[in-house]
Amino acid sequence: MARSNPPFMSGVPELLLLKLLDGREMYGYELVKAVRAATGEAIALGEGVVYPALHALERGGALRSRRRSVAGRTRVYYTLTARGRRRLAGLADDWQRIQGGVAAALGEPSHV
């Protein structure tokens, strides 16, 4: 079961949202479900994280939004911009480096 976001999750919501939006346009609820599915239920981002993160990314020029009506329902759809793609590449690099460092630290015996 997905747990609430621990403090070391800083930057992870942005990374996941940018990654999921790389390639196709999505709306908030769709993204909440997609994060759970993409992370094998390991990460569940709440509404109070996803929507402000989307707004902040849009303010920073990483995303573009438009209100669209589909099958009688109106929703705000988000797409990645060129700046968003660069941000995604940067965040992904950072994450790989951190993940590698933590994995190495956990896998190696203590230096003491």
Add this chain to the structure above:
Amino acid sequence: MPDKPRADLSAFASALRRRGIAPPVADRLALEMADHLDDVVDELIAAGESERAARDRALARLGEPETLAASCCAYSELKVWWKRYPRVAAFVYPLMYVVALPAAPVLAGIAHRALVARWTACLFASGVVTSTLFWLLTVVVSPG
């Protein structure tokens, strides 16, 4: 098909504004949260719940407006500038008052220029009448 009743998220929008989120952002967040709630309700109805039960459960899942608003405040770029830079605001606002205080009567005069012109004309006319009376008095009473 009649429109389904939408959740009133004005309490959430107000809580966001109270916490310094810019009003247009707060309104859009509330709108998107209402869309989100509708999606959750539709999903629960599809899973077999009644509309009433689905709406209640969706609202409960969303949480209290204050708690939800608090979690939305992690991104300072969504806040109004004086909440983002309180130290700058503490300097700029008193400075603005210092500039605005002397400018206030001037601006008020410009805004009510017709009234100010009428009063100026009255004062000028009364000045002319008083001066004339004094002059006449001086002429009549003078011994030469």
